[in-house]
Amino acid sequence: MFQNEYSKALSAAESATMIARQVDNTDLLWYALALTGKARQKLEQNAQAYQAFTDAVSMVESQRSRATVAGSQHNSSLPYLALVDLLFSQHRPSAAFDYAERAKVQTLFDLLRNSNAATNKGLSAAERNEEQRLAGTVTSLEFQLDRQSQLRNSTEARQTSLRERLRQARTAYGEFRERLFQTHPRLKLDRGELPPLKLEELRSLIGDTNTALLEYVLTETNTYLFVLTIEKDSKTATNKRVPTIELKAYPLEIRNDELTARVRQFERQLTERSADFQETSRELYDLLIKPADDQIVLKTKLVIVPDGVLWRLPFVALEPVQEHYLADQMQISYAPSLTALREMRKQPRQLIASSSFVGFGNPTFSKMFTNRVELAYADSKVEPSIQQEEEVKRVAQTYGDPRNRVFVGTSATEDRFKLEASKADVLHFAAPALFDETSPMSSFIGLAPGTSNQDEGFLQAREIINLQTTAQLVVLSSAQAPRHLQGLAMPGVSWSWFVAGAPAMMVSRWQVEPAVRLNLLTSFYSAIRPKRGTPVSKATSLHRSMMSLRRSAEYRHPHYWAGFSIIGNAQ
Numbered sequence: 189m190f191q192n193e194y195s196k197a198l199s200a201a202e203s204a205t206m207i208a209r210q211v212d213n214t215d216l217l218w219y220a221l222a223l224t225g226k227a228r229q230k231l232e233q234n235a236q237a238y239q240a241f242t243d244a245v246s247m248v249e250s251q252r253s254r255a256t257v258a259g260s261q262h263n264s265s266l267p268y269l270a271l272v273d274l275l276f277s278q279h280r281p282s283a284a285f286d287y288a289e290r291a292k293v294q295t296l297f298d299l300l301r302n303s304n305a306a307t308n309k310g311l312s313a314a315e316r317n318e319e320q321r322l323a324g325t326v327t328s329l330e331f332q333l334d335r336q337s338q339l340r341n342s343t344e345a346r347q348t349s350l351r352e353r354l355r356q357a358r359t360a361y362g363e364f365r366e367r368l369f370q371t372h373p374r375l376k377l378d379r380g381e382l383p384p385l386k387l388e389e390l391r392s393l394i395g396d397t398n399t400a401l402l403e404y405v406l407t408e409t410n411t412y413l414f415v416l417t418i419e420k421d422s423k424t425a426t427n428k429r430v431p432t433i434e435l436k437a438y439p440l441e442i443r444n445d446e447l448t449a450r451v452r453q454f455e456r457q458l459t460e461r462s463a464d465f466q467e468t469s470r471e472l473y474d475l476l477i478k479p480a481d482d483q484i485v486l487k488t489k490l491v492i493v494p495d496g497v498l499w500r501l502p503f504v505a506l507e508p509v510q511e512h513y514l515a516d517q518m519q520i521s522y523a524p525s526l527t528a529l530r531e532m533r534k535q536p537r538q539l540i541a542s543s544s545f546v547g548f549g550n551p552t553f554s555k556m557f558t559n560r561v562e563l564a565y566a567d568s569k570v571e572p573s574i575q576q577e578e579e580v581k582r583v584a585q586t587y588g589d590p591r592n593r594v595f596v597g598t599s600a601t602e603d604r605f606k607l608e609a610s611k612a613d614v615l616h617f618a619a620p621a622l623f624d625e626t627s628p629m630s631s632f633i634g635l636a637p638g639t640s641n642q643d644e645g646f647l648q649a650r651e652i653i654n655l656q657t658t659a660q661l662v663v664l665s666s667a668q669a670p671r672h673l674q675g676l677a678m679p680g681v682s683w684s685w686f687v688a689g690a691p692a693m694m695v696s697r698w699q700v701e702p703a704v705r706l707n708l709l710t711s712f713y714s715a716i717r718p719k720r721g722t723p724v725s726k727a728t729s730l731h732r733s734m735m736s737l738r739r740s741a742e743y744r745h746p747h748y749w750a751g752f753s754i755i756g757n758a759q
Contacts, residue, residue, distance in 0.1 A: 198227035211337065212351060214254070215261070218247035222267040229274060241271045245290070252297060252381055255323035255361045264298055265291040269407040276412060281437035285414045288405040289385055292493070292525035297380035299680050303629035305650040306379045307687055310372050319368065322361040329354040378653075378687045382527045389530050391431055393491075394418045400484045401526060403493040404476070411440040411447060411495075415480045417487070438479040448497045450475075455500050459698045461747040466507060469746075473506040477514065489727065490520045491529065491758075496675040502697060502753065504734065505746035513746065515738065519731035521758035524679030532691040532757040537660065544589035544718065546608045546659075549580030549618035551600035554637040557645045561634070568622055568668055570634055575702035576618040576666060582706055583616060586713040602647050603638035609657040614716075615690070621667040623677035629653075631681050633664065653684040661716075661726060663694045665709060682755040691757040692726055698751050704743060708733045708752065727758035 201223035208217035225240030244267035251264075268291035275284035300306045308316050333350045336342045369376045394401055394416055401416040415438070418431040454472055457465035476498075477484075484490070492503055504515035514520070523529035550572045561570045577596045584592045595604050600619065609615065620634040629650040637645045662685050669677070682693045694712075696705070715729035730752060737749035 194227050194230040198224060198231065201227055211333075212354075214247050214251055218244040218251075218264070218267065219262045221247065222270060225267065225270055225274075229270075234274065234278065237274060238271070241267045241274065245271070245287075248294060253362045253365060254358055255326040265295050268294060269405070272405055272412060273407050273409055276410075276437065276439060281414070282435060284412070284437060285403070285435060286384070288403060288412070288414060289525055289527055291405070292495075293380070293382050293527050295676070296382075296524060296528065296679065296683060299628060299676055300380045300653075300683075303627065303650060303680075305629040305653055305684075307375070307653045309378065309654045309656070309687070310375065311368070315368060315371075318364065319361075322357070322364055326354065326357045326361050329357055377531060380683070382531065385527050385530060387433065390416060390433055390526070391418065393526060393529060393533070394431075394433065398487055399489040399491065400480075400487045401491050401493070402480070402484075403526060404495045404498050406444050406447070406496045406498075409443065411442050411444070413438040413440055413476065413480060415483050417483055434483070436480065436483055440475060440479065442475060444496060447475075451497045451501050454505075455502075455698075458502065458505060458747050458750060461745055465505075465746070466510060469505060469507040469513075470510070472501070473508055473514070476501075477503075477506060478508070481508075488518055490514075490518050491523055492520060493523050493525055493529075494675065499675040499678050500669065500697070502746065502750040504753075505750035513738070513750075515731065515734055515750070519727045521727045521754045521756075523756060524682055528679075528683065528686075529756070532686055533759065535686065535689070535691040535757065544612070545584050545587040545592040545614045545616065546612035547580035547584050547592075547594045547616040547618065548600040548605060548635060549594070549596045550574060550577035551596075551619050551634060551636040551645065552598045553634060554645055557634065557637065560644070560646075565622060565624075565670070568670055570620040570622060570668070572620060572634070573702070575706075579665065579702065579706050579709065580616060580618040583618075583709050583713045586710045587614065587717045589718060598636050601636045601638040602643050602645060603640065605635060605647060606655060609655060609659065609688070612657065612659045613718075614661050614663070615657065615659040616663045616665065618665050621664045621695075623667065623669045623681065625670060625674050625677050628677040628680040629684070631677050649681045649684040652681075653687045655688045657685075657689040659690040661692045661694065662690045663709075665696055665705060666699070667695045667697075668699070669697065678755060686756060692754055693756055694726070694730065694752060694754045696751050697753065698747075700748055700751060704737070704748050707743075708737060708749065711736055725759045726754055730754055730758075 201220050204220035205217060205224060208220050221240050221244035225237045225244065228237035228240060248264045248267060268287045271287040272284045272291070275287065329350060333347065333354060336347050336350060397418050397420070399417070403414040405412045405414070415436050417434050419434050420432060450468065450472060454465065454468045457468060490503070494501065504513060504520050506514045508514065523532070553572060580594055580596065584594045593608060617633050622632060624631045629648065631649045633647040635645045635647055637643055678695070685693050711733035712729050715724050715732060716726060734749040734752070737743040743749060
């Protein structure tokens with residue numbers, strides 16, 4: 189920031205703010221306000237910095253109602269994360285947590301909008317066309333105004349006229365959008381505009397005294413951990429017992445680049461079955477979990493909200509002490525955010541039309557599919573195998589329902605998936621899948637080509653979000669995550685499945701031997717299959733399956749058992 193000349197930086201940011209207001213450029217305005225806040229914070233003007241940051245957040249959130257075809261030039265979570273840093277320095281953990289959650293919600297919203305993946309599910313053709321027309325008008329006028337501002341022969345009258353037309357077009361789009369949300373109450377939520385968390389909702393998310401919620405946040409300068417627990421009940425004035433939420437915040441004192449290096453080293457050690465992983469495992473435990481030991485030591489269930497590179501980290505394989513893993517004392521599931529988890533848990537269970545388990549395995553890829561994958565993902569090996577076919581048949585048998593349906597080879601098509609998705613309780617893909625960080629909503633499951641010329645076998649996240657399924661669980665047992673994963677693809681794909689109807693997704697982080705994977709999966713499906721008695725949660729079932737391998741002499745190394753995780757409603 190001007191080589192630490194913060195007064196000059198403040199002057200420049202305030203000039204940019206004034207210009208942005210004059211030309212009605214909210215994208216430039218929020219960024220200029222954020223820079224103003226940063227400069228004031230460096231000048232120890234914290235009250236003014238807080239005001240600038242909160243004004244920037246208001247501008248960011250006001251943009252949600254505006255039509256746009258291109259994302260911001262800047263990361264719009266920046267003012268939220270700046271507030272986390274500032275509020276942490278002022279010892280205000282509750283306020284810092286609020287902005288940390290709002291940052292994750294904004295990141296999801298940006299992902300959907302910037303990927304052109306906001307759902308249109310439930311809209312009529314006329315509604316889709318009208319929204320597209322109004323949005324196109326706004327975009328065209330924005331381009332025209334931007335071009336006029338750069339022309340030497342542009343006149344103030346011309347720019348004023350364009351600004352007024354743009355204002356009217358934005359108003360028309362905003363009013364139409366509100367009518368859409370009134371007609372389709374679920375649409376606003378599905379597009380990533382989630383209402384803020386409330387205190388009573390946090391109580392229900394934690395649920396009991398055995399559970400802890402852990403949320404990680406990476407800012408420009410630090411990494412933070414927020415931990416929420418219910419320790420005991422307290423009596424109100426009417427003698428009604430109310431669970432007391434304890435929120436504690438921990439600065440972890442590590443920057444993103446150093447954290448990334450450590451996580452990737454650990455991931456490499458596990459995928460390669462290295463014998464020297466334990467030192468890294470204990471270091472990561474000491475860094476990421478140990479600061480909260482006193483708060484979580486007696487807990488048996490963790491729900492973790494990772495951030496950035498931490499989506500790569502199998503927390504179950506962290507070691508408090510040698511030969512003792514976090515998985516030995518706790519079952520762990522993950523969520524894109526606690527706000528998202530609230531919605532995933534609220535998802536009503538839909539009636540199943542006919543099938544219970546629907547599986548796809550060993551799809552026969554088209555030549556066009558193979559060529560596109562080799563061109564776009566040269567560093568990834570995306571291939572079906574006969575072991576995938578054996579897997580899907582075995583786990584279907586284990587699930588043990590006569591309504592089960594399995595599709596392999598040339599029958600494992602995208603067309604067939606779309607027909608069967610609305611009839612399934614569980615969807616299992618023993619087929620190559622890839623999380624694409626460059627374009628997260630282009631993440632895909634590879635299937636056989638269908639009858640349509642447009643159906644090449646790429647079942648992408650941007651398609652899934654507009655589909656409908658009755659599945660309560662989606663399993664991707666052969667997923668891959670390229671080395672450059674930065675933490676958008678997994679939460680983005682899980683949100684796509686949630687909008688489609690599935691509140692939970694189980695994924696593999698790396699590939700293990702087919703026989704080992706089948707061992708874990710058959711144990712998992714045996715636990716969750718329909719039967720009399722108290723149902724076992726998905727998180728408990730996966731934990732037991734992991735521990736079965738973990739306690740065996742042959743598969744003690746976490747390479748074999750730590751690769752699977754559940755994202756979303758793991759109950």
